[in-house]
Amino acid sequence: MTTLTPVLTDTWDAERSWTLETYLAHDGYAALRKALTMTPADLVQTVKDSGLRGRGGAGFPTGMKWGFLPPDDGKPRYLVVNADESEPGTCKDIPLMMASPQHLVEGVAITSVAINCHHAFIYVRGEVLHVYRRLLAAVREAYDAGYLGKDILGSGFDLDVTVHAGAGAYICGEETALLDSLEGRRGQPRLKPPFPAVEGLYARPTVVNNVESIASVPAIVRLGADWFASMGVGRSTGHGLFSLSGHVTRPGQYEAPLGVTLRELLDMAGGVRAGHELKFWTPGGSSTPMFTSAHLDVPLDYESVGAAKSMLGTRALQLFDETTCVVRAVSRWTDFYAHESCGKCTPCREGTYWMKQVLRRIEAGGGADGDIDLLLDLCDNILGRAFCALGDGATSPVTSSIELFRDEYQAHIDGHGCPFDPAASALFEYTPKTPSNQPGVLAGAGGH
CATH class of the missing domain: 3.10.20.600 (Ubiquitin-like (UB roll))
Known part of the structure; x- marks a missing residue:
């Protein structure tokens, strides 16, 4: 396999690729027209048959997630698109929304038809103001052309779409924290069950999907489940x-x-x-x-x-060559997780803080012989015990790097500093090991 498959990216090199005019020139909204002639059950089954799995990280089957909604009771149900892309190294949804936002808007419309939703939300990370503005413009174009709003394309189906800018918190990438933020509350994970499909936004049945997942739906409807499953x-x-x-x-x-x-x-x-x-x-x-x-x-x-x-x-394939200090890289990632922990649960709040301290100590040259096992012990007390997946994710770079590069950690401890950048480690002061004090306690602070 050496070829690419431009589907979501097929218009990225077109002039003014983000406009509705360009999207329509490449079969845009043909899938929505087809979807409006299908029953919601058939649409859900088509996505199930395609095998599409959530592109936000967990990989849960998308059609199955839609099917978890309880029977329609005539009251509101919602679609929420998770566009709060903030995982270090992840940079796929933002380029997609910048280069071709209509892929997402059409996907939102089709998904709303499938789940009988009449008000959908796109939750965008607040820092990416340029993306927020582009999405607003794309939604406005779709309204003006009759692809959103009242009586879409004469079908009798109504749909409003709200583009909402978050305040910039990694935790809001977790679907229930996102829902709390969307409701105007502090973004913190909810206890599950109930799951969003049963009690989500405004305590109503809600589907939460990633940008790429929803943007993939139009091509599946237009070209068929077998086409998608063939890849x-x-x-x-x-x-x-x-x-x-x-x-x-x-x-x-x-x-x-x-x-x-x-x-x-x-x-x-x-x-x-x-x-x-x-x-x-x-x-x-x-x-x-x-x-x-x-x-x-x-x-x-x-x-x-x-x-x-x-x-x-x-x-998100982040590549590092032989010049990179693995301890330094993991330490910087851990700084991020400690900073972004919402603080709701003790294992994540305290565990990421202490992992950060131990990693900085090792990097600074004040590491002790027991620090590697201490890191593993800290990870063991976070993994599976945190309120949401942030805590589990924070342990992954630590445990995997120790498994693969334990010798490099030990070299930092034995050599009292980073073998890749001794001058930077010399900026730190540390207390050497003696019987009268705790081993490797930092006397200063800093970073490189």
Whole structure:
């Protein structure tokens, strides 16, 4: 497999690709016209038959998620699109919304027909003001052309779409925290059950899907479930956006069938930057266990990546060459998770804080012989005990890096500093090990 599959990206190189005019020139809204002639049950079954799985990280079957909604009682039900993209390394939804927002808007309309929703919400990360403005313009164009609003295309179906800007919190990527934020509350995860399908936005049945998941729906309806299922491997069907960043010659978005390998993607991306070799990489963002060059041929599908002890996640492929200190990289990721913890549960709130302190101590040259096992113990007290997946994700880079690069951690401890950047470690002061004090306690603070 060495070819790309431009479906969501098919108009990205067109002039003014973000406009409705360009989208209509590439079969835009043909799928919505078809969907309005189908029953909601048939639409849900089509997506189920396609095998489309959630593109936000968890990989749950999209059609099955729609099918969890209780029988229609005549009262409101909602669709919420999770566009709060903030996982370190993840950069697929924002380019998609910038380059071709109408893919998403049409997907929202079709999904709303399928679940009988008459008010949908797109929750966008507040910092990306340019994306927020572009989505607002795209929704306005769709209203003006009759693809949204009252009596869509003369079908009798009404749909309003609200684009909402969040205040910038990683935790709001968790679907129930997003719903609380959308309702005007502080973004914190809810206790489940009840799940959003039963009691979501405004305590009504709600479907929450990722941008890429919803944007993939129009092509499935237009071209058929068999077309989509013909791509990919096994239970991981279809195409997806693979985001290559870091030490790669041509970083960017590569849309390919699931099951493509990093080796194949690197061939198309010009390889690792000249003169260097791949050291480690993430298959799905910083919250997925890292891989090394030994995993270049692991098929990037849910089952294969899971069998290799990681997660496909958001397909955020961050590549690091041999010049990168793994302790430094993991320490920076842990700083992020500690900062973004909502503080609702003790394991995540306290655990990420202490992981951050121990990692900084090791990086600074004040590490003690027991610090590696201390990190693993901290991870063990977070994993499976946190209120939501943020805590679990925060442990992944720590545990996987120790498993793959324990010698590098030990070199920091034995050499009293970073072997990659001794001068930076010398900026720290640490208390050497003696019988009269606790080993490796930092006397100063800093970073590099």
